[in-house]
Every structure is written in C-alpha cells, then in structure tokens.
Amino acid sequence: MIITTTDPVTGKEVINLETHPFLIEGEGEYALKIYFESEATKRAYLEHADDSAEDDFFDGYPG
Secondary structure, three states: OEEEOEOOOOOOEOOOHHHOOEEEEOOHHHOEEEEOOOHHHHHHHHHHHHHHHHHHHHOOOOO
C-alpha cells in the first residue's frame, strides 16, 4: 500500500495520523491511502472526484 500524508485539498502535511480521516483508493499492493486534515477536506476531495469523473472520461473526445 502507498501512503500519502499530504492533504490533497490543502497541501498541508498531516501529523498524528491516528486522529485524522483517510481514504483508501484501489486495492492490493498499489492501493493508495490518503490522509486528510479534516472530514471537510475529505468531503471536498470526494465531491471534486465525483464532479470531475464524467468530465475526465470524455476529455479529448471530438464528439
């Protein structure tokens, strides 16, 4: 598992990992565990991922 302790929303390093929320994306050896400063930044990350998922899928499509 790959672990990142930099909150992707704020760019700040997360300290005391036991007390902060996290999210695991993927499975197995290459799963990514992302720590967040707060539930609010975790929610913001998830909302952005949901909003951009369809846009990313169609990026570059000429139709």
